[in-house]
Structure formats: C-alpha cells, structure tokens
Amino acid sequence: MTKVNLFEKDLQETAAIFKxxxxxxxxxxxxxxxxxxxxxxxxxxxxxxxxxxxxxxxxKELKKLKLIQGDIQGVKTNYCLNADTIGKLKESLNGFLSEIDCCTNSKC
Known part of the structure; x- marks a missing residue:
C-alpha cells in the first residue's frame, strides 16, 4: 500500500486531476x-x-483521466473534450477550493 491510499478517495481523485x-x-x-x-x-x-x-x-494522460475522448477513424484520431468529466472536474475543483477558502473560514 502506498501512502496515497491513506487519504480519502475524493482527495486521491482530486490530486490525480491536479497532477x-x-x-x-x-x-x-x-x-x-x-x-x-x-x-x-x-x-x-x-x-x-x-x-x-x-x-x-x-x-494519453488526459485520456486516462477521461478529460478527453479519442475515436480512431482510419489513420487519424478525433479528439474531443469529455463534457461529463469536465463538468465533474468543475464541481470537484469548486468544492475543493471552497473548502480551503480562507475568506470563508472563521479562523482567518
């Protein structure tokens, strides 16, 4: 087991996206x-x-995280953004950033 696995799954996924x-x-x-x-x-x-x-x-890295899609047609590949994953990314990043927003944190 790596130390990454010691953290919550949502933090692992967010870290993979940031990477x-x-x-x-x-x-x-x-x-x-x-x-x-x-x-x-x-x-x-x-x-x-x-x-x-x-x-x-x-x-390849972007496809692995499903941020883009690629369909092979003959010798060419058609690349597109994956709208579903991009939408989830926006939600995830907004949620994460709101959690660490020092302006809304009462301890600031």
Whole structure:
C-alpha cells in the first residue's frame, strides 16, 4: 500500500486531476479543444511547440483521466473534450477550493 491510499478517495481523485493539469502542454491541449468547440481530426501537435511523440504522451494522460475522448477513424484520431468529466472536474475543483477558502473560514 502506498501512502496515497491513506487519504480519502475524493482527495486521491482530486490530486490525480491536479497532477494531470500540472503540465502546461496538457492545459494547452484542453484549452485548444475547448476553443475549437469541435472534435479535432488530425495532428494536435501542429498546434503545439512539441513533437508528436510528446503530444501523444500528454493526450494519453488526459485520456486516462477521461478529460478527453479519442475515436480512431482510419489513420487519424478525433479528439474531443469529455463534457461529463469536465463538468465533474468543475464541481470537484469548486468544492475543493471552497473548502480551503480562507475568506470563508472563521479562523482567518
């Protein structure tokens, strides 16, 4: 058992999301997909200053947490934001941030 497992499941999940979002390339991918408002067929690496291999690794991490979806069609993959997971992410982060908001904490 790792020490991470000693913490509540919701904290583990929030930490995993923060870890995935801690890299600017992943944030750029999410932002790009949000701005396009459609699924992207083709090479997202054309939009980022990174190699295809590096972008692929970042996409893999985002897919693992279900922040994005990817459907393979022939030799291309269509990437989209996963609206359900993004919605849950917003709720989770808002809840977490409200718990640690020192302005609403009576001990401030």
């Amino acid at each position: 995935a979002l801690s890299h600017p390339a992943r944030l750029a991918i999410l932002k790009y997909l949000a701005e396009t408002k459609v699924c992207i067929s083709g090479d997202i690496s054309d939009e980022l200053p990174l190699s295809r291999t590096t972008v692929h690794q970042h996409l």
